[in-house]
Amino acid sequence: MALNEEIKNNIQSIKSEAKAFLDANIDYYSLLGFKVVSKATGFLLKVFAISLFIAIALLFLSFAAAFAIGKAFDSNTLGFLIVGGAYLVLTIIVYALRKSIIDVPILKKFSNIFFD
Numbered sequence: 001m002a003l004n005e006e007i008k009n010n011i012q013s014i015k016s017e018a019k020a021f022l023d024a025n026i027d028y029y030s031l032l033g034f035k036v037v038s039k040a041t042g043f044l045l046k047v048f049a050i051s052l053f054i055a056i057a058l059l060f061l062s063f064a065a066a067f068a069i070g071k072a073f074d075s076n077t078l079g080f081l082i083v084g085g086a087y088l089v090l091t092i093i094v095y096a097l098r099k100s101i102i103d104v105p106i107l108k109k110f111s112n113i114f115f116d
Contacts, residue, residue, distance in 0.1 A: 039113045062087075 062083050070079025094101065 036114055040110065043109065043113060 066079040070076035
């Protein structure tokens with residue numbers, strides 16, 4: 001009988017230790033998930049804020065350039081067409097090189113966030 005009681009006690013002990021181990025793992029992975037989500041969210045918010053300010057600055061610089069070019073050619077329409085054409089050429093170049101200048105750096109940054 002003593003052997004049966006000892007086995008039951010050992011099984012109860014193993015059961016309680018396994019439960020404690022699983023609870024600790026759940027807590028660990030919950031905290032890890034929170035860390036990853038907060039880092040990714042912070043990164044996205046920083047990129048959004050910086051992009052917003054750059055876009056506003058670029059808008060004002062574009063108007064200034066268009067009016068300056070228009071004044072040089074005595075035609076504001078021509079100034080805006082030249083600035084618009086420059087942006088179109090820049091867009092085509094960025095689209096052609098999107099994998100090397102956009103996709104790969106973003107993938108590397110998110111890999112560092114998720115696997116660090």
